[in-house]
Amino acid sequence: MLRSDRTSRMGSKWRKAKNALSCLQLPGELEDDSPGQSSLSAGRLSGSVLLSPAAGSSGYSMSKTPTPSSSGLLLPKQSSKSSKSTCTICLNTMKPGNGHAIFTAECSHSFHFHCITSNVKHGNQICPICRAKWKELPFQGPSDLLHGRARMNAVTWGADDDLMTVLRRQSTARADGSRRLPSFFHAPEPDVFDDDELVDHQHEITEKESLNEHVTDSHSLGAIEVKTHPEVSAVPRSASHNNFTILIHLKAPTGQRYDSGGNDPNLPPVSQSSRAPVDLVTVLDASGSMSGTKLALLKRAMGFVIQHLGPSDRLSVIAFSSIARRLFPLRRMTDTGRLEALQAVNSLISNGGTNIAEGLKKGVRVMTDRKWKNPVGSIILLSDGQDTYNVSSIGQDRSQSNYPSLLPDSINRSDGTGLQVPVHAFGFGADHDSALMHSISERSGGTFSFIEAESVIQDAFAQCIGGLLSVVVQELQVRVECVHQALHLGSIKAGSYKTSVSPYARLGFIDVGDLYAEEERNFLVTIDIPVDESCNEMPLLKVRCFYRDPITKESVNFEEADVLKIQRPEKTGDFVVSMEVHRQRNRLRAAEAMAEARAAAERGDLAGAVSVLECCRKALSETISAQTGDQLCIALDAELKEMQERMSNRRVYESSGRAYVLSGLSSHSSQRATSRGNSAETTSFSYQTPFMADMVTRSQTMFFGSPSSRPSLRQARSFTARPQPR
Structure with missing residues (x-):
């Protein structure tokens, strides 16, 4: 009888809770959910997975509630109050260490992530406790995308899919809910960046011993x-021939190809073999203009990079806005290193101005101060804006600006005394300072790429990484x-x-x-x-x-x-006349015409610039190689024509023409692939290596887990110039 009364009272309490939360499902209903929800629950994140800006210590203002740049996952605090210790959906305790991720809404109420995801998926977009309408919702799982369901939060979509797949795989190997971020995420930066993780000497010795035999x-x-x-x-003997x-x-x-161990199982396997380990420093723009989709796409692209680095590679990330901060030192991309790198990247939020010089200086310091060195070293720099803290020549002739004075002397390779670490710069969107970024890459021996279309950023990073991982x-x-x-x-x-x-x-x-x-x-x-x-x-x-x-x-x-x-x-x-010599003469002639046209455009003579390109096109059409249908000559003509169109008026030149021309000059002068605009054909028609092409294919294949789901590069939407507060 007592048991019956107790059961009756518990049932009464449950019915009251159910009536108060009528928009929610009973706990039992969660078990009979759709396949999409089942797959999400199966890949449930542990409490150690931290994807909120509040978890990072990047030096920027930390909000107590998720921002549009986060996925909304928070690490449960050890000192949670009792009022926040129970999930009001399933009425179970939210304790750290139980393998459940916690979602905290902007109204500050918290729930089990898998519970609130199911609730949101069924159409509820308000807080079950305070009835506040949410602007940011928990993302839907990749399986929902594959079944054609619309994503409910377009702002945060870039924070999951490939990135979350990696997080689930890494966190499954060490599900420890009490695990916190390493101390260096919160500690003040040291005066000297000599706290880099020891390189994989065992790998180095093993590889060398095995290779010495051959x-x-x-x-x-x-x-x-x-x-x-x-x-x-x-x-002829009786004739001379000058030049x-x-x-x-x-x-x-x-x-030989190398498998990082983090590749998607749905992709074709990559053979494992030896290659030179890499030290990579990424210097990322986190200014206010990077908010929303831009930052989400950057996080996705970084997730791809982290996934394809191996346990002998080391990565460090610098984030800059008005100031710059090293998110973590050079760390090997082991399972633990990858997870921590993903957490740090996804903790980024966007605010403040754009101080490119400060970010680059800090990135170079990571390279110069390191105790240990991997054989290959490189810096990746991405920005969507102009350095408003150090450049005062905006609106003036950019070809005459003293950009080199902003760059650390240690990256100068012109006199042979520099660091010899190339900076591969990526200008993102219509408002970046392409002249500055081209100058940085040129001085350091790197490349400059123009990312015009939103969906191409991951491909651009993939192409660059494909080269660095195959030196x-x-x-x-x-x-x-x-x-x-x-x-x-x-x-x-x-x-x-x-x-x-x-x-x-x-x-x-x-x-x-x-x-x-x-x-x-x-x-x-x-x-x-x-x-x-x-x-x-x-x-x-x-x-x-x-x-x-x-x-x-x-x-x-x-x-x-x-x-x-x-x-x-x-x-x-x-x-015999060498067609190979004629082809390379045409390439050099086209590159010289691009440089001359760019100089004319910077002087304000767009008509003269277009005329220079037109004269070059005509000269190319009259060469022997063009008359034989040479593909390089055809591609050069198409590239010159594209540049003419991007010099049609001052507005077009400022928003995309300058960056497109400079990226082309970077590619031809270094004979190395760069990303340009939003067209696959003009990206790197003769410089892309098979390994780089393979990595781009992997990037495109991994988008939403389905090759057909991704828009082609030609169909990708371009940025339009718009003023941004800085």
Whole structure:
């Protein structure tokens, strides 16, 4: 009887609670939910997963309630008050350590995340306790997207899917609800950034020992491929030929693919093998203009990067707005490191102004102060705005601005004394300072990419990472030597790469630096060929390459097998014209026209700039390679035409033309792929390596877990210029 009365009283209390919360489901109903909810519950996050700005310590103002840049997940506090210790949906206790993530709404009321997600999914968008209408709602799971259900919070969609998939996988391996963020998330920054995590020496030793068995005089992964092409195969003995052009073509070894261990199981497997570990510092804009979708897309892109870094790679993240702060030191991307990196990235909120110089200086300090070094080092810089704290030349001729004065001396590679760490800069949207970011990348030996379309940011990062994770050659120097005693070097056209010639012009040097797997370089060298009645065949040049293997750390000396020669017949006859030389001449001609047009546009002469590009297009159309339907020539013409259209008026040039031209110049001068605009065809038609292309494909495949769900690059929406408070 007593048991019956107790049961009756409990049932009465339950009915009252149910009536008071009539918009909610009974606990039992949660178990019979849709497949989408089941999949979400199955991948339930542990209490250690922290995705709210309130959890971070990035140096920015921390709100007590979720902002549009967060997913709304909060780590339950150890000292929660009793009034907040019970989930009013399931009436169960919310205790840390039980493997349940907690959602705290902007009205400050908290619930089990899986409970409130189910409630919101069924149409309820108000707080079950205070009836406040929510602006930010818990996101729907990836399975809902695949079944065509609309996402309820468009602002926060970038914070889940791929990012959440990684978080679930990492947190499943160590479900410890009492686990807190590392102390360095909250500690003040040290004066010296020498607290980087020890590199994986065991990996390094193992790789070296295994490779030493196969090291040869050429290269453990294969030798650099070197080819030389004279512009014509023969010059008559009685004739001279000034500015005779020779093409030097290099192709890096194939290398082997590497699996970070964090790849999506639905994607094709990637073979595991050795590669050079990377130290990567990302310097990310978190100013007020990055709010909403921009910041969400940045978090998604960073999630992709973190997922594809291996346990021997190290990552550090710098966030900047009015000030800059290091979110965490260089840490290896083990399971724990990845999880903490994802937590830190997703803690970002957007506010304040744009101090690019401060962010970059702090990123460079991470590189210069580190105790340990991985073989490959790089900095990624992304911003959507102009540095309003250090640049006073807005509205003036950007080509004459003293941007280099803002950059740390340690990244200058022009005199050979710099850090030799390239900065790959990404200008995001229509309002960024492309001239500044191009200057940064050019000075450091990196690349500048223009991310015009919102949906391309992850692909742009993927392409860059695909290169950094496939470095097979470092510190490459090419030596060109004249063989015939009467020959002397004229010019060496190598784009942005430093060149030098010996006093007697018999030797020339090109400092190339790093090469990605299967990456190619083309350099044009000119010599003057004199009259020579004494020989039937004239030796011209020989090429030698000096570089360092990034894995074995050994120096490699590779010499081309054959000396380049040309025939010297008595009379003019049939001779072979090199199409390869003509193609590279066209590429250089187009790059020179782009630079000239850009200079004219910065002077305000847009009509003159368009005319320069039109003249170049006409000249290209009359070349031999164009008449034979050469694909490179066709692509160059399309690129020049696109630039003409983006110089049609001042507004278009300011919003996208300048950035598009500078990204093109960066790509051609370094002969390395950059992202440009929103068209796949003009992104990197001849410089993208197979590994970079593969990484972009993986990025596109992982979008919403379905390749067909993602808009194509051509259909991607472009930014429009709009004023932003700074």
